[in-house]
Amino acid sequence: METKIRIIVAKPGLDGHDRGAKVVARALRDAGFEVIYTGLHQTPEMIVAAAIQEDADAIGLSILSGAHLTLFPRVVELLRERGAADIVVFGGGIVPEEDVTALKTAGVAAVFTPGTSLETIVGWVREHVRPRGVTA
């Protein structure tokens, strides 16, 4: 039986702009992934704990407050510390182009900026996320 890919969709930081996170969560669910939406105002610690507890294969982060350079790398770092670096981290929001490069260097696999279609995001997840422990 094929294992269903599990994705945590999370909103780190304090901003409440959750339209994008919800629309993406729903599109991923409709595309056949198992999606857990954490709700708002999550600390990186809470997100990583949820991902490990839920045995997630990927974490999708959404932030629109400008704190991405602090909070996205923090999630990646905590995953490494907890031996879960194979959980794929991707994200989106109001992220200037130069910051996308910095985030990728920090270990964020993909960053989707405003105007990205759901098809692009779903397609990327299909291509890049595999059940953990299975080699892609």
Place this chain on the structure above:
Amino acid sequence: MTHDDANKMAERKRAFTTLSEIELERRYGPSSLPRFDYDRDLGDPGAYPFTRGIHPTMYRGRLWTMRQFAGFGSAEDTNRRFHYLLGRGQTGLSVAFDMPTLMGYDSDHPRSLGEVGREGVAVDSVEDMKTLLHDLPLDHVTTSMTINAPANVLLAMYVVAAEEAGFARAGLGGTTQTDMLKEFIAQKEWVVPPRPSMRLIRDMLVYGTRELPRWNVISISGYHIREAGATAVQELAFTLADGIAYVQAGIDAGLDVDAFAPRLSFFFDCHTDFFEEIAKFRAARRMWARIMRDRFGARSPRSWWCRFHTQTAGVSLTAQQPMNNIVRVTLQALAAVLGGTQSLHTNSMDETYALPTEEAVTVALRTQQIIAHESGAAATADPLGGSYFVETMTNRMEEAAGAYISRIDELGGMVRAVELGFPQREIAEASFRFQQALERKERVIVGVNDLVMPEERTMPILRIDPEVERKQIERVRRVRAERDAAAARRALDELRRTAEADGNTMDRIVDAVRARVTVGEICDVFRAVYGEYREPAII
């Protein structure tokens, strides 16, 4: 040509719909308005039910207030931007606060990490507020503060800072947003759950009515509801339903409705669907006038007025071909003016990247000035009144929003509806449907899902220096270290006792602020007494 021939003529699409998914007809005419009655449905500008505007002269008497929202980095940075804007002909101030302030956390709280000064200005104590307002003419400039959960604290800081600068309390003019219902519905910055939030708002209403005759304590806001993905109909309906809940709260607190209703104001979004937006504004005025007169028995015409601020739709701006945003903002601003707004913020072309640069803000302000002085739109009141299409759309907006309001009444009012997740779910559904329509290209956004160009994204953007966070943390720690510790402790104890009982919390908050107690410390009292809010996660 017969009617049948006309029906067979090819059209570009099978159906033409507004952003609220209202299907439009090919043309509108006298048969669209069979029971039209000028006095009942419109009235002259300045006359009940104010469909055509709240003032007889509208912009011939006075132009709308051009009020650009600003706030970033430290209080000094924002104060400098305010002086810059006033120097360029802006007539009102509008403060954006950073996320920690909006959530009632001090800058040195662990949850504030990376957020200080990013999306607005960081204000921890009255010392920051004094810096923010430095050298501003508070006796004639009006200040709008976009603050909700800790609105009581920021209002207290404004009062204390102004008094310490020599301005009399009674002369202070401005607005605090204080609209918690729309926070639970859409914007999602909160401290305590809905019911205690309503109690704190009640305290502000009572205090404002007594102490601050020129202050608009609540700005009932559809903007965030719309930006969260609501349709124009939902924005209109949920905003007015929120207004109904606040008016009821004031009446339940023993206030005469005419003593506070004239100082309730509204805040709407203005999207690009031009005629639907104009109809929304006109319907809002007519609906609110009837709600206030017939539902609440208000007798003062000022209580019947739906006065509103408008901001163009941030959500409509695109990162692709960003110069096109100037055009979108122009259309939206013109719709707001044709809809009779009292004040207006025009977004800057670069806001899908970051907070706006000074150049971008100037173009946005100039857009309003061109509409005001060059377009002719400000020369006559309600220029579209009587248009078959606009009057039909106004009726449609009123019917559809009225149906939502009835449903919310049946659920037990907006506070209950929010606890049940009703408006939250309706908005999530609408925003998902909209995104699907984009994916299928049933709707086109130029440069995003059609008419796409390869491009280099090289907008100059405003960067917030990470030093801001470090300095702000130092500053709040210094304020705590240097204040009279016993006085601060006493003020907090008094506040806790009042919060636990039923007295008015506002007087105690003012005392605490004067004793240099911080926003985080005050909100901690509320979190301890009332608990923290956790949202049910709805997708």
